[in-house]
Amino acid sequence: xxxxxxxxxxxxxxxxxxxxxxxxxxxxxxxxxxxxxxxxxxxxxxxxxxxxxxxxxxxxxxxxxxxxxxxxxxxxxxxxxxxxxxxxxxxxxxxxxxxxxxxxxxxxxxxxxxxxxxxxxxxxxxxxxxxxxxxxxxxxxxxxxxxxxxxxxxxxxxxxxxxxxxxxxxxxxxxxxxxxxxxxxxxxxxxxxxxxxxxxxxxxxxxxxxxxxxxxxxxxxxxxxxxxxxxxxxxxxxxxxxxxxxxxxxxxxxxxxxxxxxxxxxxxxxxxxxxxxxxxxxxxxxxxxxxxxxxxxxxxxxxxxxxxxxxxxxxxxxxxxxxxxxxxxxxxxxxxxxxxxxxxxxxxxxxxxxxxxxxxxxxxxxxxxxxxxxxxxxxxxxxxxxxxxxxxxxxxxxxxxxxxxxxxxxxxxxxxxxxxxxxxxxxxxxxxxxxxxxxxxxxxxxxxxxxxxxxxxxxxxxxxxxxxxxxxxxxxxxxxxxxxxxxxxxxxxxxxxxxxxxxxxxxxxxxxxxxxxxxxxxxxxxxxxxxxxxxxxxxxxxxxxxxxxxxxxxxxxxxxxxxxxxxxxxxxxxxxxxxxxxxxxxxxxxxxxxxxxxxxxxxxxxxxxxxxxxxxxxxxxxxxxxxxxxxxxxxxx
Amino acid sequence: xxxxxxxxxxxxxxxxxxxxxxxxxxxxxxxxxxxxxxxxxxxxxxxxxxxxxxxxxxxxxxxxxxxxxxx
Numbered sequence: 153x154x155x156x157x158x159x160x161x162x163x164x165x166x167x168x169x170x171x172x173x174x175x176x177x178x179x180x181x182x183x184x185x186x187x188x189x190x191x192x193x194x195x196x197x198x199x200x201x202x203x204x205x206x207x208x209x210x211x212x213x214x215x216x217x218x219x220x221x222x223x224x225x226x227x228x229x230x231x232x233x234x235x236x237x238x239x240x241x242x243x244x245x246x247x248x249x250x251x252x253x254x255x256x257x258x259x260x261x262x263x264x265x266x267x268x269x270x271x272x273x274x275x276x277x278x279x280x281x282x283x284x285x286x287x288x289x290x291x292x293x294x295x296x297x298x299x300x301x302x303x304x305x306x307x308x309x310x311x312x313x314x315x316x317x318x319x320x321x322x323x324x325x326x327x328x329x330x331x332x333x334x335x336x337x338x339x340x341x342x343x344x345x346x347x348x349x350x351x352x353x354x355x356x357x358x359x360x361x362x363x364x365x366x367x368x369x370x371x372x373x374x375x376x377x378x379x380x381x382x383x384x385x386x387x388x389x390x391x392x393x394x395x396x397x398x399x400x401x402x403x404x405x406x407x408x409x410x411x412x413x414x415x416x417x418x419x420x421x422x423x424x425x426x427x428x429x430x431x432x433x434x435x436x437x438x439x440x441x442x443x444x445x446x447x448x449x450x451x452x453x454x455x456x457x458x459x460x461x462x463x464x465x466x467x468x469x470x471x472x473x474x475x476x477x478x479x480x481x482x483x484x485x486x487x488x489x490x491x492x493x494x495x496x497x498x499x500x501x502x503x504x505x506x507x508x509x510x511x512x513x514x515x516x517x518x519x520x521x522x523x524x525x526x527x528x529x530x531x532x533x534x535x536x537x538x539x540x541x542x543x544x545x546x547x548x549x550x551x552x553x554x555x556x557x558x559x560x561x562x563x564x565x566x567x568x569x570x571x572x573x574x575x576x577x578x579x580x581x582x583x584x585x586x587x588x589x590x591x592x593x594x595x596x597x598x599x600x601x602x603x604x605x606x607x608x609x610x611x612x613x614x615x616x617x618x619x620x621x622x623x624x625x626x627x628x629x630x631x632x633x634x635x636x637x638x639x640x641x642x643x644x645x646x647x648x649x650x651x652x653x654x655x656x657x658x659x660x661x662x663x664x665x666x667x668x669x670x671x672x673x674x675x676x677x678x679x680x681x682x683x684x685x686x687x688x689x690x691x692x693x694x695x696x697x698x699x700x701x702x703x704x705x706x707x708x709x710x711x712x713x714x715x716x717x718x719x720x721x722x723x724x725x726x727x728x729x730x731x732x733x734x735x736x737x738x739x740x741x742x743x744x745x746x747x748x749x750x751x752x753x754x755x756x757x758x759x760x761x762x763x764x765x766x767x768x769x770x771x772x773x774x775x776x777x778x779x780x781x782x783x784x785x786x787x788x789x
Numbered sequence: 790x791x792x793x794x795x796x797x798x799x800x801x802x803x804x805x806x807x808x809x810x811x812x813x814x815x816x817x818x819x820x821x822x823x824x825x826x827x828x829x830x831x832x833x834x835x836x837x838x839x840x841x842x843x844x845x846x847x848x849x850x851x852x853x854x855x856x857x858x859x860x
Contacts, residue, residue: 539848540855554852558845565837614838616830621838628845635853 153653155343156289162340163347165229166332167196172232174199177428181421190365193358197405198425201432201479203228204331208435208482211314211331218309221338263615264371272630273378276637280387281354283641287391288350290647291343291657293665294392298690299700300325301393302342305334306692310680316490319699319707321497324490326483328435329398342692343657345393352397353390357381359404360601364608366416367571372608379604382633385550385594387640391647395436396550400597402433403443406472407578407601410447414454414461414468415571423471430472431479438495442589443598444476446582453577522591531587542593549643550594555632556603562610569609575602661693666773668693670733670785673769677785678730685724686733687745688783699729701749711748717759720752724788732765732786742779753786765789 174195178185185191210216292302300322308314317323329349336344360380364373380386389397406429413422433440448469455465484494493499523544524534535557537544542551563576579602586595611629614622644651650660661668671693674684682696691698705711710727714720724732734753735745757764769785854860 540852548856554849558848559841561844562841565833565841610841613833616833617838618832618835621835621842624842625838625845628842628849632849 155657156651156653159289159340159343159347162336162344163351165225165339166335166344166348167351168232169225169228170199170203171196172199172228172235173202175232175235177202178425181424183421183425184418189358190362193355193362194405194409194425196355197359197401197432198428200332201328201402201428201435203335204328204432205435205479205482207331207334208314208328211308212482212486214313216308216312216314216334216338218338221335225335225339263612264369265375265612269626269630270371270374273375273633276633277357277378277381280382280637280640281390283637283644284353284387284390285347285350286651287644287647288346289343289651290346290391290644291650291661291665292346292392292692293661294394295690297346297393298667298692301330301395302333302337302345303691303698305330305337305345307697308334309338314486318490319704321703324487324496326435326437326480328432328480328483329395332398333393342393346391349393349397350390352401353381353386356386356397356401356404356601359401359408360604363404363408363411363601364605366411367569367575367605368608368612372612375611376601376604376608378633379555379608380600382553382636382640383555383597383600384548384553384636384639385597386600387636388549388643389594389597391644394594396594396597399433399436399439399443400600402429402436403440403598404601405429406433406443407447407575410468410472411571414451414464415574417461417464420464420467420471423468424475426468427472427475428479430476434476434480435483438498439590439595439598441495442585443582445585446578446599449581450574450578454574457574522588524587524591526588531584534583534587534591538593538596546592546594550592552593552596552600552603553632553636555607555629558632559607559610559629560603562613563606566610566613566616572606572609575605578602579606664776665693666690666735666775666781666783667733669771669773670769670783671695673785674731674733677768682730683728684731684733685729685749685788687735687749688733696731698733702746705746705748711752714752717752717755720756721760721764721788729788731768731788732784734784734786736782737779738782739778739780742775742777742781763789 171192174197175191177198178191178195185194207216207221210220292298300320304317304320304323304327307317314327315323329352332348333345336342336346336348357377357380361370361373361377364376367373368376386397386400406426409422409426409429412418413420413426430440430444433443451465451469455462487496488494524530524537538552539554539557542548579599582599583596611625614625617625646664647660649655650657667688667690674682675693675695678696680695684691684694684696684698685701685704686694686698687701689700689702691700708727710723714723732749732753734750736747736750737744753765765786766789767784767786769783771783773781773783775781851860
């Protein structure tokens with residue numbers, strides 16, 4: 153239980169420090185933010201972007217030390233508390249001024265949502281949040297997290313800098329979210345990092361409220377926030393340290409800040425906030441470039457529709473671009489420095505490497521990432537596949553759910569809502585580019601808030617339906633939201649014991665993490681002193697550096713240089729590898745592993761006898777996908 | 790007739806800032822704002838409403854059937 157409390161304390165410290173940093177910037181900009189909720193959402197998001205960038209700069213100069221990060225965090229957190237207490241003591245005597253709902257937030261429709269609907273949405277959202285929190289409080293076993301989202305921060309902390317790992321494809325990605333995970337790992341460990349991503353989901357819902365409020369009114373905006381939070385892909389992402397929620401949060405805040413500057417004309421300083429958030433998005437994932445193009449489409453639309461705002465729109469594009477590039481540029485420069493390609497591994501057709509790949513050369517638009525093909529009507533029919541067959545497009549667990557396709561057609565029957573058209577232009581532009589470039593459902597998270605606002609407007613207009621139809625529609629929506637919430641809770645039921653401290657984390661990982669036993673043997677045998685060449689990409693729980701065999705073979709073609717079996721051990725030794733992690737799936741179900749290295753090792757053993765590649769540890773693991781993995785931890789000898 | 794002496798109103802208790810803040814926050818969230826509802830709006834045609842509900846209902850059934858691997 154103590155470890156759970158420690159992880160939560162780390163999360164609170166990170167949140168306080170980030171909020172303090174962000175609110176200091178917003179105070180310095182003297183923005184007119186009239187309610188604390190909006191101020192909180194903008195502050196904590198901007199603070200996270202700034203803090204992550206500071207950690208990256210520390211990494212570039214070799215100062216990523218856990219004690220330093222801890223001291224800075226504590227200082228920032230206590231400073232934040234001090235400032236908050238001081239602000240509270242000097243608050244105005246008339247509390248009404250602090251909580252006046254902005255005029256722009258008044259309901260545009262003819263009625264607010266009924267209190268019962270608000271309470272219902274809040275309750276199912278809280279239940280889903282708690283369910284996701286249980287999952288986040290358990291040690292992660294998500295493959296991508298163990299491959300690089302957590303593995304890279306761990307490696308950076310071990311080396312005390314943003315080192316370049318040539319055989320880690322992801323090490324030159326934009327890694328802002330991974331800096332937040334590094335923050336959590338430095339203060340506590342991987343569970344704190346997972347809790348950070350859970351927090352991003354909660355703030356993402358708040359960002360949806362902040363974006364929606366000036367368009368559909370504050371009370372309907374709360375419903376939109378609940379709808380966004382309850383999306384199955386969102387609650388699933390909240391249980392594992394990935395980076396898609398970080399992208400969705402920063403893009404939503406970018407849009408919300410831009411909206412205040414351009415659409416509501418609340419001051420050009422909002423463009424600075426939008427620029428920092430946009431920089432955060434670009435520093436999270438290359439996908440933000442697509443969202444930037446989608447926002448450009450929205451800007452063109454606004455410039456066309458509102459001629460008097462044309463100059464403001466152009467200014468917004470320029471200011472946001474300059475600040476975003478300044479914020480995120482270090483990641484792209486780093487990639488260009490190490491790989492010769494600022495967006496590696498994409499656009500390798502344009503940025504041709506001096507050292508071509510031996511196998512599986514990178515393609516920018518591989519067919520495997522466009523399961524639906526690319527046809528003229530594809531963007532329309534893709535909505536069906538995304539809803540009914542998300543397993544073909546990245547997995548059911550990352551799906552957007554049924555609400556959007558079910559109720560977006562209602563926009564044809566309801567009144568036009570000022571501002572919604574601009575949002576839909578941005579959403580449609582992003583959707584088309586998503587369809588053409590990368591058809592994976594989790595890449596749709598950035599436009600979930602837009603979809604939520606649109607369907608909430610349909611819900612609001614249902615007040616003009618005949619009573620029976622209104623009741624049927626409301627009941628249907630409530631049933632879907634309850635189902636989403638139930639899924640979020642049910643998904644995490646296996647983690648309840650470890651999340652509440654009734655089961656130890658080691659025992660839990662021994663049951664569910666395929667590489668746990670191998671990592672325990674490795675850590676006990678040679679700790680950080682070895683270098684593991686692994687067939688399994690799950691690397692986080694090993695103390696020593698781990699290189700994926702597939703990536704190493706892609707870059708070096710080492711198997712092509714082995715002319716006889718006796719050469720294998722000396723070759724691997726000269727390359728710096730001390731141990732191998734071999735794995736084979738003995739069943740047809742489940743993930744299969746490359747047979748190249750196991751075949752080379754078997755040939756070497758056949759040629760050299762028992763002394764070749766002795767087995768230090770071997771075991772069998774029954775995976776949830778039906779496979780049975782046989783692991784061997786082997787000495788390179 | 791001499792009007793009765795109006796009793797003075799009891800002094801308003803000074804409530805804390807925190808409780809005032811909490812009260813206003815809860816009020817802004819959950820109480821309906823007083824508004825002028827005299828502006829009339831045309832109802833949406835019955836066939837449109839039921840077309841949307843039918844589409845949403847059928848799609849939802851297909852969706853859950855797909856998620857439960859029934860189809």
